[in-house]
Amino acid sequence: MSAEIICVGTELLLGDILNSNAYFLAQQLASLGIPHYYQTVVGDNPERLKQVIEIALQRSQILIFTGGLGPTPDDLTTEAIADFFGVPLLENPEIIEDIARKYAQRGRQMTPSNRKQALMPNGASILPNPGGTAPGIIWQPRPGLTILTFPGVPSEMQGMWQETAVPYLKSQGWGKEIIKSRMLRFWGIAESALAEKVAPFLNLPNPTVAPYAEFGEVRLRISARAESDSQALGLIEPVAQQLQQIAGLDYYGSDTDTLASVVGQLLQAEGETLSVAESCTGGGLGQMITSIAGSSSYFLGGVISYDNSVKISLLGVNPEDLSQFGAVSDVVATAMAVGVRSRLSTTWGLSITGIAGPGGGTDAKPVGLVYIGLAGPNNIGSSFKYQLGQTQERDSIRYASACNALDLLRRKLLTR
């Protein structure tokens, strides 16, 4: 028993729109525990659509269509489906009435092309569309095969899904089993290295554990199949704890946690405050920290010392150090952190200076070289050197620099 999502629309093939309908339906099917192994996108072409149906019903028992229910000639999903199964289309008076009423409400006249939206395969039921004029259908053209159609407009499709499709699927005995997931988040370890550390877990049947990596962050997704939330959590919890233990400090949080939110919680717990001094990130670290609502309780602010003159005037960096060691150096990173901490009178001062590229790199100081400075309660500053990938984009070097700064502070707060 599995479902297949079939999105109909030439605009998807032309890249005019993101396929957010497939994204929404995939999440919904997962949370209902309805297996779903394939998604297909096809244009507004009846022949190709029928070929797609032919393929889909050989491998799936629930076919979920989005798109092609509109009033215009290129909206042909319903016709193509009826034609494929050799069933005639009948005009449904209920729908005509509903469309006429909706147009009246908007002070408009129903147009002849709207009658097209009232055509349904003989034997299909209406999947009502409160939000728009185009209803969908719920149809079992043959035993063991269920067809659901939705318009392409995401808001209408989602409303119809929640209000009618979900209750229907449950009434049919589907969606009994649920899938619950937890995302564990890691920083400072490569996907391959983490995958090796937790190798045995990657073959678990239930819950399953799958690694992902993006923008320097590595994630492990724990997914449990069960009959209740509590049962699923009971499967997830022990595995999550073991994985966290194995990863140690490289694990920083789960689900909606971010490095910024975790650092914020640690500071708040101690009633401590933070300030930042940024060169190559130009404000990106501060923005990351203040993306957390309530960050004003521990984040006072900072200095964007993009130009050396600002490092001197607002952070008190020694001009000789700048000329002797350069702006991207251990000495300057430390001085920036100490400077911003004392000027803003915070518990912690965090600084970033580096070469984000694409220009400005040398053999001695290549693109991706970043120093992160940290000054703490004892007012002793220290700095840490990072060499990020020289081939990385300017943006990803800047992003990774800010994340590494937060991660550095996080580890310090956890291990002092």
Next chain:
Amino acid sequence: MSAEIICVGTELLLGDILNSNAYFLAQQLASLGIPHYYQTVVGDNPERLKQVIEIALQRSQILIFTGGLGPTPDDLTTEAIADFFGVPLLENPEIIEDIARKYAQRGRQMTPSNRKQALMPNGASILPNPGGTAPGIIWQPRPGLTILTFPGVPSEMQGMWQETAVPYLKSQGWGKEIIKSRMLRFWGIAESALAEKVAPFLNLPNPTVAPYAEFGEVRLRISARAESDSQALGLIEPVAQQLQQIAGLDYYGSDTDTLASVVGQLLQAEGETLSVAESCTGGGLGQMITSIAGSSSYFLGGVISYDNSVKISLLGVNPEDLSQFGAVSDVVATAMAVGVRSRLSTTWGLSITGIAGPGGGTDAKPVGLVYIGLAGPNNIGSSFKYQLGQTQERDSIRYASACNALDLLRRKLLTR
């Protein structure tokens, strides 16, 4: 001759991520004029992937795969493809070397599981991945069938597509009739208002003009179908000029232009400099400005005055003004701009203070209320009031605030 996009990844079936890769590739194929009638999504399952290949090669001649090239056991796209065509996988020493070098750059050890990423079907060529460790392949397993594989990480996939895949496809004679597009970018006008202003253009056959709106920015995409770039440009240019003229100052740039890049060009042209003072954006404005390589020639830095104490100590805002008018006020916004400009001795000082929410709003000062201050050569500061949507997310209010600040300066630089 048509292409098919096959996205491999259980995370797509679980609804963990939007399929932005299919979106990008669809746009690219359209712009190359390569027909594309089907997209398929399948999970990390070799048997199903092979079934998908079997179906695809009956209807498409170019198969474009994304995802499943990583180092972990569930990354199996390459193996499945080779296995389907009964061709052995060979370890490619070039790739091993490349991966080892990239790891060394990041001060990391290459792990055994990375060797997996160096396996290629016998006879396939490397599709280099400058941004990551996982390369793709370009392979003609049989006459008239071309296979391209990419990793799932969008930034890597897009780089590989632009640098290697596009030149390869053109060298093979595909993409003869080309579609060329230009994206015109607007700020400070609603999509509906702009659409009405340019209504007649929205029905043009060639070039076509289509409106888009995202994150407060409105765009008009002009797409021309022609046999050569110059012919397409000849169709686009006059339409672009008329649209820009109609939109006036609301038009700010095209294609890869951003508000930050446009402001940067205007400052550079005059040899002027800029500094920022940020409260609710917490560094987001500085980050936006410094996202432009070379911004150091006009951007000196700024102050993240998230806490009022910093507004006083580093920007010289009058404490009485803060208590009398509040941090989110015309007076304070102006003082912040004047303060940062004089302390950093820049031509312009730009400031933002507002209520990003979700908390902190009052009837008098609701969430979304933002003041943007500007101080210029005459050292006279002024401030402008914005009421952004109260229902908007914290992030989008912060983003729109930074964009509005840049747009304000842009209009000032163009009209002084």
